[in-house]
Amino acid sequence: MEPIAVSLGDPAGIGPEVTAKAWLARERHNLQPFFCVGDERSLRKVWDGPIYRIDEPDQARSVFDHALPLFSVEAGEEAKPGLPTAEGARCALDSLELAVGLARSGTAGAVVTGSVSKARLYDIGFTHAGQTEFVAERCGVSRENAAMMLAGPSLRTVPITTHIPLRDVAEIISIELIVNKGRAAARGLTRNFGIAEPILAFAGLNPHAGEFGALGREEIDFLQPAIEELRNEGIDARGPFPADTMFHEAARQKYDAALCLYHDQALIPLKTLHFDEGVNLTLGLPIVRTSPDHGTAFEIAGKDIANPGATIAAIGLAAFCAANRAAEAATAA
Numbered sequence: 001m002e003p004i005a006v007s008l009g010d011p012a013g014i015g016p017e018v019t020a021k022a023w024l025a026r027e028r029h030n031l032q033p034f035f036c037v038g039d040e041r042s043l044r045k046v047w048d049g050p051i052y053r054i055d056e057p058d059q060a061r062s063v064f065d066h067a068l069p070l071f072s073v074e075a076g077e078e079a080k081p082g083l084p085t086a087e088g089a090r091c092a093l094d095s096l097e098l099a100v101g102l103a104r105s106g107t108a109g110a111v112v113t114g115s116v117s118k119a120r121l122y123d124i125g126f127t128h129a130g131q132t133e134f135v136a137e138r139c140g141v142s143r144e145n146a147a148m149m150l151a152g153p154s155l156r157t158v159p160i161t162t163h164i165p166l167r168d169v170a171e172i173i174s175i176e177l178i179v180n181k182g183r184a185a186a187r188g189l190t191r192n193f194g195i196a197e198p199i200l201a202f203a204g205l206n207p208h209a210g211e212f213g214a215l216g217r218e219e220i221d222f223l224q225p226a227i228e229e230l231r232n233e234g235i236d237a238r239g240p241f242p243a244d245t246m247f248h249e250a251a252r253q254k255y256d257a258a259l260c261l262y263h264d265q266a267l268i269p270l271k272t273l274h275f276d277e278g279v280n281l282t283l284g285l286p287i288v289r290t291s292p293d294h295g296t297a298f299e300i301a302g303k304d305i306a307n308p309g310a311t312i313a314a315i316g317l318a319a320f321c322a323a324n325r326a327a328e329a330a331t332a333a
């Protein structure tokens with residue numbers, strides 16, 4: 001596959017450090033060649049290892065064994081670890097844009113997006129909820145048809161709504177939205193993970209999945225009809241199940257992905273189980289996009305204590321998904 005583009009995220013966050021540490025761990029984790037996209041100074045601030053500037057993704061192959069390849073994007077001013085600025089947010093956005101463009105053009109085999117601060121991006125006029133919606137738009141996919149998945153060794157979850165206030169969740173969910181995300185999840189599991197007949201388990205919104213309507217009607221009005229529609233399409237959709245008993249060890253054996261109605265319903269179990277190896281993956285795109293599950297962690301930036309596990313897992317999963325897609329395409333041809 002073509003080298004993977006890794007955007008460094010906010011230059012004042014831990015993105016530069018965990019990317020450099022991922023490169024150092026490349027042999028142990030058998031990582032495919034990758035190159036980073038971002039400001040060289042943000043790497044130099046936290047790392048004194050070898051960096052080699054490239055201007056074509058393909059050059060990363062020959063460089064990767066002995067230096068961290070870098071596609072340079074300069075921030076206006078030098079970032080200081082732990083002190084985010086508007087200039088840094090612009091650099092993060094420029095790096096994301098460039099890395100996604102390289103993946104869309106096919107010169108990069110996949111894109112791994114480093115962590116950005118949503119608040120800082122909103123401050124500079126970013127109008128998307130997060131990187132997921134930005135990448136989907138750049139790929140010409142509506143945000144309803146793209147789905148965020150959080151993946152770890154023993155659990156995959158898909159939040160049906162993502163970055164919206166909790167109070168808006170019940171207003172926004174609809175049969176159509178649940179069906180769209182269910183389709184994206186089922187197709188995404190087959191395409192990216194090679195699971196021929198994936199099982200989707202839907203979580204209820206209300207305590208005990210509504211207790212037959214006594215504790216809320218979203219299960220009856222939206223989830224049940226959506227699950228039925230998905231089943232009519234041949235997708236093995238199950239539920240709605242009470243969310244509080246869906247994530248213990250035995251329950252997790254029974255499905256390939258848990259479809260959850262809001263951000264924390266999906267991310268709390270995933271990050272509790274797999275914080276240091278959790279990957280955020282966008283389903284429904286023509287390109288492979290992954291990201292570490294954690295954020296910018298400004299308070300530990302520059303201290304050399306950030307764990308690179310989730311970034312290593314994000315790079316590894318990107319290569320795994322790209323290989324599964326290639327195998328599927330070869331079978332179809």
Ligand SMILES: NC(=O)C1=CN([C@@H]2O[C@H](COP(=O)(O)OP(=O)(O)OC[C@H]3O[C@@H](n4cnc5c(N)ncnc54)[C@H](O)[C@@H]3O)[C@@H](O)[C@H]2O)C=CC1
Pocket residue numbers: 014018113114115116117118119120131280291292293294295296297298299300305306307308309
């Ligand atoms: N992939 C992305 O772009 C994501 C971005 N964010 C953004 O990050 C910012 C901060 O979000 P928080 O909720 O504080 O989450 P966070 O993940 O940045 O930090 C949560 C806690 O985990 C620690 N932590 C995070 N990553 C770590 C690592 N690799 N090694 C060791 N400790 C680590 C932090 O020090 C902090 O104590 C927000 O602006 C949010 O929007 C949050 C999640 C994902």
Ligand SMILES: NCC(=O)COP(=O)(O)O
Pocket residue numbers: 129130131132133267280291
């Ligand atoms: N909680 C997940 C997160 O914040 C990352 O979202 P995105 O920026 O990848 O859409």
